[in-house]
Amino acid sequence: MDNFDRNILALMQRDASLSVGDIAERVALSKTACWRRIQKLEREGVIRARVALLNPEALDLGLTVYVSVRTNQHNENWATQFAAVIEHIPEVLEVYRMSGDLDYLIKAVVSDMPGYDRLYKKLIEANLFDVSSSFVMETMKQTTELPLEQQLA
Incomplete structure (x- = not known):
C-alpha cells in the first residue's frame, strides 16, 4: 500500500x-x-x-448502552448459543469478546429505558451469569475513520 x-x-x-x-x-x-x-x-x-451513517436520534434510537457480560460457562455450546441470541437482536451494534475480568462487551442503541428493558430481556435468553450496563450521557468523540495520517509519512 x-x-x-x-x-x-x-x-x-x-x-x-x-x-x-x-x-x-x-x-x-x-x-x-x-x-x-x-x-x-x-x-x-x-x-x-x-x-x-445514520443519525440515531433522528430514528428515535437516542440511548446508547454498553452492556458488560460475564459468563460462568466457557464452552463452545454456550458461545454458539450466545452468538445466535445476539445475532437476532437488531439493537445490538457491536459485540466484543474481551480479556480480563469482562467476558463480552456489547454496544447497543435503544429508544429509551423501556427499550433497554426489552433488550435486556432478549439478552438474558443467552443464560448470562452477570450483566452490567452503562448508559452514554454525552458523546464527546465519535468517528469511523481509522488513523491513516500516521501511515502517510
Missing part, C-alpha cells in the same frame, strides 16, 4: 459518496488508475463496505 492508496482511503472514510472522478482528481491519478486501486482495495478486504 502506497500513499495513493492511503489518500484514497482517507477520502473514502470521510465521504464514501465521492465519485471516482472526484477521488482521482484529489489524489492526482487518472480515473482508471484510481478505480483499479479502489477495486484492488475492495478485493483485498481493506475496504469492507461502503455505507451511510
